[in-house]
Amino acid sequence: MSLTDDLYREVILEHFKNPRHPGRLEKPDLMAQGANPFCGDEMTLTLSVKAGRIEAIRAECAGCSISQAAASMMTEAVTGRSFEEAVQIAKKFKGMMLEGGTADFPDDLEDLEALEGVKKYPVRIKCAILSWNTLLEAIAAWKAGKHEASHTEGEEGDRPDLAHKKPEETEDPPAPTVPAAGAAAVPSDAAGAVREKLKGVIDPEINMNVVDLGLIYDVQVADKGQVRVVYTLTSPGCPLGPLIKGQIEGAVTKLPWVQQIHSELVWSPPWDPRTMASEEAKDTLGIW
Secondary structure: OOHHHHHOOHHHHHHHHOOOOEOOOOOOOEEEEEEEOOOOEEEEEEEEEEOOEEEEEEEEEEOOHHHHHHHHHHHHHHOOOEHHHHHHHHHHHHHHHHOOOOOOOOHHHHHHHHHHHHHHOHHHHHHHHHHHHHHHHHHHHHHOOOOEEEEEOOOOOOOOOOOOOOOOOOOOOOOOOOOOOOOOOOOOOHHHHHHHHHOOOEEOOOOEEOOOOOOEEEEEEOOOOEEEEEEOOOOOOOOOHHHHHHHHHHHHHOOOOOOEEEEEEOOOOOOOHHHHOOHHHHHHHOOO
């Protein structure tokens, strides 16, 4: 199974499109806000608590698909459980993500195993564990007699139970190798050929190609094989931007007539899948 298949198994997309326990409780006993500035993820957890047990929990989320799917799985996993049980599940999940722990959850928690592939992308670990760290902060606040808490990934302070391995830095990919001059003639529909080639570039965030997602804004080709690709990303906070840039340039240089490639990242207009994605992409993303 490829990394992309591993990372975006059907269960993850299903939780992303149909989150469990979304929104907020009207009169919560406990509230916690979480943020992951590395990716732009934000969430608010509201809990109803009785005798140290989570009677109900809601998660209001904004951010990447992994953080939202993970929050959905978390709320499903801890509803009806005691604080002690929730903490143990959180430790087991984080052990799987951070310490090479085994993914052997009981049947009622097996959805959590779908996130194991995320640890192969170190920059995405923060997204996957944000909801759990926010929940742990909430539980700690409740035990301290408080009713509100907050957590920001990367600012664990004196809470070693919340800390995790520092993600490996995402380096800019090496400059692509361009074929020698005169290798082939530029075709009449060169821009179309470039777009077709770019369908092999997958956005790891959504597991769809950048063309169908509408991330390729413009393709320009000069007579001598100079190519300019204008593109955007799903989020300004996306930590995989250098990876996608490298894949775009690498894909284009495989065309035998390309002599030079320049990729330009822009943020205007902002990406909107409702108007920019293909119909197939909209169906997959649950946009109607």
